[in-house]
Amino acid sequence: MYPAKxxxxxxxxxxxxxxxxxxxxxxKLLAGGHSLxxxxxxxxxxxxxxxxxxxxxxxxxxxxxxxxxxxxxxTTHAQLADSDLLKQNCxxxxxxxxxxxxxxxxxxxTIGGNLAHADPGSDLPAVILALDGIVHTTGPHGDRxxxxxxxxxxxxxxxxxxxxxxxxxxxxxxxxxxxxxYLKFEHPASGYAVCGAxxxxxxxxxxxxxxxxxxxxxxxxxxxxxxxxxxxLVGKKLEDTTIDSAVNEHLKIAEPLGxxxxxxxxxxxxxxxxxxxxxxSARRQVxxxx
Amino acid sequence: xxVKGAGETGAIASPAATVNAVMDAxxxxxxxxxxxxxxxxxxxxxxxxxxxx
Numbered sequence: 001m002y003p004a005k006x007x008x009x010x011x012x013x014x015x016x017x018x019x020x021x022x023x024x025x026x027x028k029l030l031a032g033g034h035s036l037x038x039x040x041x042x043x044x045x046x047x048x049x050x051x052x053x054x055x056x057x058x059x060x061x062x063x064x065x066x067x068x069x070x071x072x073x074x075t076t077h078a079q080l081a082d083s084d085l086l087k088q089n090c091x092x093x094x095x096x097x098x099x100x101x102x103x104x105x106x107x108x109x110t111i112g113g114n115l116a117h118a119d120p121g122s123d124l125p126a127v128i129l130a131l132d133g134i135v136h137t138t139g140p141h142g143d144r145x146x147x148x149x150x151x152x153x154x155x156x157x158x159x160x161x162x163x164x165x166x167x168x169x170x171x172x173x174x175x176x177x178x179x180x181x182y183l184k185f186e187h188p189a190s191g192y193a194v195c196g197a198x199x200x201x202x203x204x205x206x207x208x209x210x211x212x213x214x215x216x217x218x219x220x221x222x223x224x225x226x227x228x229x230x231x232x233l234v235g236k237k238l239e240d241t242t243i244d245s246a247v248n249e250h251l252k253i254a255e256p257l258g259x260x261x262x263x264x265x266x267x268x269x270x271x272x273x274x275x276x277x278x279x280x281s282a283r284r285q286v287x288x289x290x
Numbered sequence: 291x292x293v294k295g296a297g298e299t300g301a302i303a304s305p306a307a308t309v310n311a312v313m314d315a316x317x318x319x320x321x322x323x324x325x326x327x328x329x330x331x332x333x334x335x336x337x338x339x340x341x342x343x
Binding site: 261262266269 | 329330331334335
């Protein structure tokens, strides 16, 4: 199907983008386009105008600032997967980005677009939540910093206000003694996460778990943080049996999603399987001394 | 056109071979029949049901 009629504007910088957003109510931002354009072709989205921000080069790139990482919102998934800075300091993000869809999508899709779209089957929301990332935005009322836990509100719905755009995502550097892993059960055609598990574990000097973070894509409308599982692991040695018990006993997903490919019941079961595997994989990464 | 079919025979036999292999693996659970498509969930459900029986 063709998209409904729309106007097209190109912004050369952030200020122009904000001005165009204010002038054209209901306009959507176009970055990589690989989530928005398919929706427009199905007429699930019919914005009266598109504001193309894809050429605002200052919004792309990964840098570090003391012990925090700053990821520009227009950084593509391919750039994230390839970034040495991320591979050394936050490999969970580069690993997950490399598993998104296919090369064509990874070359165009951006982290800002991915988070703003908030598709439950996408990969980065659970990763950013597990990392306790902070989404930086700018808009007509100034700049905001939104914690990941406050950013995802519902299916395809975020805390972004009209006229607001994401400028960068702020992430921690993962410390020594930390391991991470992103594993997903993909839909065979689209590559979307039927269930994606993002795990981070930090070990204390005596080898017990100092902290753990386990978040899921695909199983609920917003990325799910398995807080009870994490709490159950603190202070314990992360043997596979310990991980298995913690996940089996404490993983509870309140309103799991289901569809024609995978029912809610099956997704919850797969969340347990992938949660166990991701935690074990993260633990092994610490052992390997990444 | 002078063309010859080269792939059809393989396409007839391979799904049957694959399904037979899956049913052979599921024999241990007492599962006797499953219709295609053999999605991951369908196989999983069959195993769960056989455990409940």
